Amino acid sequence: MLNSNGFTVTESLISLSILIIITTAWIPLYSLISQEKQIHSDKRIITDQLHDELQLVLWDNNTLLPKVSEKTIGATPVKLSFKLTKESLIKGCAQWNNIAQRSEEVCLYGYQN
Template sequence: MSQNYNGFISLTSLYSFSLFLILSLSLLPIVATIQAEQSFLQEERHVVHALANELQQALYYKKEAFPFVISTTISSEPVTISFTIDGEMIKGCAHWSTIRHEERKECLYGKLYVQ
């Protein structure tokens, strides 16, 4: 007596392929979202890094010219960096438009260096 497994094999193959397809189609948008967020965060890191560099320059070399504004381009996006005195601290703020076309503002503070 021979047994016929053709129906069972094709059913398990269909089940396996369906499972593979569902997992693949679920992971694709997740990976795309993660890559978009990485790009967004990388842009923000570049802007904050430039702001920190400019703040260091302002702390040690520009004693008399507060407030002042610097316009620059970071990652092909225009960025405006402004510095004001806030008590004994220098407040440096960067304003830019993100990849998502949202207006962003990040501020850093530094203690005014007096010689």
């Protein structure tokens, strides 16, 4: 006669192994998503700061170009550089290493009257 009052050991082990497989797949995925979220947030903040610095260079007609400076934005050291292009545009670039230790660069252009 079979006892049908609860789970068997086999059923419990199978459900536990499925739970472990799902958990071990989810943890690295969640970590990667969190890291990418931080990378994009930092890029947005650095791009905003680059825009503000480029505006200052565009408004000040006495700025000598090329201009290079180091700035810490958040906890990230960023190299800001501004130079005049052949098309009479001012090119502002920000270079930094993100939290994944990959080098990133973003550039914006502006026209000085």
